[in-house]
Amino acid sequence: MSLFRLDASIHPATSASRALADLVEEQWTAEHPDAGVVRRDLAADPIPATAWQLSVAAGAEPGDLTPEQAEAVALRTLLADELVAAEALLFAVPLYNYGVSQHFKTWFDLAYTDPRTAPTSTTLQGKPATLVTVLGGNYGAGTPREGWDHSTGWLRRVLADVWGLELRVVQRPFTLVGVNPALDAFTDVAATLKEHAEDGARRSGVELARARSVRLAG
Secondary structure (H helix, E strand, O other): OOEEEEEOOOOHHHOHHHHHHHHHHHHHHHHOOOOOEEEEEOOOOOOOOOHHHHHHHHOOOOOOOOHHHHHHHHHHHHHHHHHHHOOEEEEEOOEEOOEEOHHHHHHHHHHOOOHHHOOOOOOOOOOEEEEEEEOOOOOOOOOOOOOOOOOHHHHHHHHHHHOOOEEEEEEEOOOOOOOOHHHHHHHHHHHHHHHHHHHHHHHHHHHHHHHHHHHHHO
């Protein structure tokens, strides 16, 4: 396996985050057409909300387990396997209700209980990764709702600082322009931000592909 892609949008057909992630993936595939892509769609196949608690109860080195605990351990092992086996990682995670997607948080919490992705592990250290995130509004500096984005900072923290990924971030604000009439005044700004994000997604895809080439050459 080469590229691991995770999508968290609950609207697959109209997802702005998936559209940006597609651009990243296209650049990766163009550079490495024979490299595989493993996908995890958290909307189509959500992680059970009870899995994290069951995995914690099972411990890092489980002994006698209930059937439910054994199932949770098997799932956390699979999630960690996907991360460890990948040469590069792509996460597409929208902002929902000013916070982190519950689907992504549930996935992370369970994956984080595997010894290979635990706080003391350096298994994922330095692995190239891209985070694509989209915001319905604009929460940047100087905007009326500056500081209301409680997702992007947390995502950076756990992916870059906790797991040590070599993280690139592509962000597109104002995805609700054209959907919410209250935002019609920002049509031109939103179009510019969309173009900027798409350019950033393509660049990130090229950088991910080059990072793999460098590793292979090394």
